[in-house]
Amino acid sequence: MPELPEVAALTAFLGEHLLGAVVTKIQIASFAVLKTADPPYSGLEGKVVTGVRRFGKFVSLDADGLSFVFHLARAGWVRFTDSPTGIQLRMGHGPIAARLSFSGAAGPLGLDLTEVGTKKSLAVYVVRDPYDVPGIAALGPDPFSPGFDADALAGILGSSSQQVKGLLRSQGVIAGIGNAYSDEILHAARISPFAIAKTLDRDTVTVLYDAIHSILGTALQEARGKAPNELKDTKRSQMRVHGRTGQACPVCGDTVREVSFADTALQYCPTCQTHGKILADRRTSRFLK
Known part of the structure; x- marks a missing residue:
């Protein structure tokens, strides 16, 4: 997407x-x-x-x-x-x-x-x-709009009991971030995709804000000037965890894991994001009890 x-x-x-x-x-x-x-x-x-x-x-x-x-x-x-x-x-x-x-x-x-x-x-x-x-x-603020700063993000997160992965993807909350870049942002910020938004402390919110701008900013620079038929490959080449299930995390070397849902999946690094814990996957959760 x-x-x-x-x-x-x-x-x-x-x-x-x-x-x-x-x-x-x-x-x-x-x-x-x-x-x-x-x-x-x-x-x-x-x-x-x-x-x-x-x-x-x-x-x-x-x-x-x-x-x-x-x-x-x-x-x-x-x-x-x-x-x-x-x-x-x-x-x-x-x-x-x-x-x-x-x-x-x-x-x-x-x-x-x-x-x-x-x-x-x-x-x-x-x-x-x-x-x-x-x-x-119904769109929420664009991540690069003048009014979207760390305080604005803190206000968004602090009022939500939603998992942070889903919140980042919600277009009515923040516009433009989807499944792939939310995986990349959370990996860069070292946050579990299942973390509850309102439980993140202010230092973590600042790290997340910086990761949003770092990941999206780098991707914008890489995509700039590309023809439509080049953009998909450019996007894939920048991914560190998204779409990399089973591969080594480029930061720590741990194996990138996946959680699958009915019509989508997320990828994450246990060492970087969940203190080594492997998140339960619907397809395999019965084996992880």
């Missing part, structure tokens, strides 16, 4: 290539992807792209009073080309959920939103204001 660093890089890339381009055609090829009906998506055709903005993990293409907003969810991605084809998409066939065609200063441009797998979560909204999208209206 693309998170704040990848979505920020994608937003910058699309802004660089699409500002001033005219939307010539929009095709919706997935029954589930379009979440709005008014205004119609065809209303964007003929309009000029005036801005590309990021809201958490949402991207908004703004065009003369309308916005084409998309959220890539877990399995969505973007294909960008300066050599688009004129092929008409068939509804419900293939991985392409939506296709946007543009006329730029140097010629035609194309943008496909794709999604693999059977669980379809990619979402598209055509709205007059991005804040008309419920997910955007």
Whole structure:
């Protein structure tokens, strides 16, 4: 799933290539992807792209009073080309959920939103204001917004009985952090993913705040300037524990462990984060009693 660093890089890339381009055609090829009906998506055709903005993990293409907003969810991605084809998409066939065609200063441009797998979560909204999208209206503060400091994080954590892993992933609490970077942040801060947010003392909160900015800041620098087809590999290459189950922790050498859930999993280092304790996994917990 693309998170704040990848979505920020994608937003910058699309802004660089699409500002001033005219939307010539929009095709919706997935029954589930379009979440709005008014205004119609065809209303964007003929309009000029005036801005590309990021809201958490949402991207908004703004065009003369309308916005084409998309959220890539877990399995969505973007294909960008300066050599688009004129092929008409068939509804419900293939991985392409939506296709946007543009006329730029140097010629035609194309943008496909794709999604693999059977669980379809990619979402598209055509709205007059991005804040008309419920997910955007409900977003918590961005980690790099001016008002998000250690005191703000302390206030968020101190009022919650939620596990810190889940809290970091909650878009209504902090915008932009997902499963992968929450694993990396907690590993860098040496905090158990199952720690209860309000039990963290102020020194630990400060360490967590610094880890949020260190991990995301480094990932932003690595992603900056990359084309969409490079961003996934760039993200994977930066991971120390996420997606590294069974490998050696690069900090202490212990084996990276996993806790699996119904539709996701987290990774952590016992030595770095849980004082050596192996957290119970649903698949194997009966053997760890």
